[in-house]
Amino acid sequence: MDRKVVLITGASGGMGREIAKGMKDQFALALHAFSGNIHEQQSETIAHFTADLRNEEECKRLIDEVVKHFGRIDILINNAGISKSAMSWKMSSEDWSETLSINLNAPFYLSKYAIPHMRQHEWGRIINISSVVAQSGFIGTSAYAASKAGLLGLTKTLAKELASSGITVNALALGYFNVGMIADVPEDIQAEIIAEIPMKRLGDPQTVVGTVSWLSTEASDYITGQTINLNGGLLS
Ligand SMILES: NC(=O)c1ccc[n+]([C@@H]2O[C@H](COP(=O)([O-])OP(=O)(O)OC[C@H]3O[C@@H](n4cnc5c(N)ncnc54)[C@H](OP(=O)(O)O)[C@@H]3O)[C@@H](O)[C@H]2O)c1
DSSP states (O other): SOOOEEEEEETTTTTHHHHHOOOOOOEEEEEEESSSSSSSSSSEEEEEOOOOOTTTHHHHHHHHHHHHHOOOEEEEEEOOOOOOOOOOGGGOHHHHHHHHEEEEEEEEHHHHHHHHHHHHTTTTEEEEETHHHHHHTTBBBHHHHHHHHHHHHHHHHHHHHHHHGGGEEEEEEEOOBGGGGGGGGHHHHHHHHHHSSOOSSSSSSSHHEEEOOOOOGGGTTOOOOOOEETTTTOOO
């Protein structure tokens, strides 16, 4: 495989689908889904994988299968994520644990099992999809906010551990985009959110696609341990 091999988790979701579409001409894509459908058809450079990322064994199996299929894994995009909405004092321990499992544990385990393969080639990229909610908090999202904030700490530590191995690790803190999980937010709350955004609009996923693609190239090789904010001016 002469192209770099990218694993995109949650490629069946709104944002993952856009990332896959935007990277398919330049990279070999390992596209992961849990229960949903992947839009891009399988081909010589695109393969589909399924895994329930709530447990470590499935994370390990996913990495093993990608490496078996393509012979390598160069770029890991930890994009799969869920959000459970409830006030902290009403959130069930199941919802708390599931959110932490998918949003934080899975990126850790996938990194853990992908890193030895990247180290073999002395090159790699790990890109963690976090959220502005990690930085600002948002009512009703304690588990989500905690998981996404944990991801920023994981990013910084992995970056330091891997800085001399040719592997960079960065996070994107996304604001509010017009695809994916925003569909679960009621319209009146969406209007309130948009009113708070300095650009007064939701983000276009092409901003994420462009940033992820650029982080996946040599042009970003001196950038590691960073949280890149894509949020229309929130927190500015
Ligand atoms: N959209 C936004 O405005 C926004 C803002 C900030 C951050 N983000 C972050 O961007 C990422 C993508 O979000 P999105 O908007 O695309 O959400 P989405 O459309 O709801 O997609 C979520 C993805 O997570 C996968 N998933 C759910 N449970 C899983 C499990 N047990 N094991 C493995 N995968 C599982 C889903 O797979 P299946 O569908 O196949 O089950 C799906 O591909 C998330 O990390 C999210 O936190 C999004």
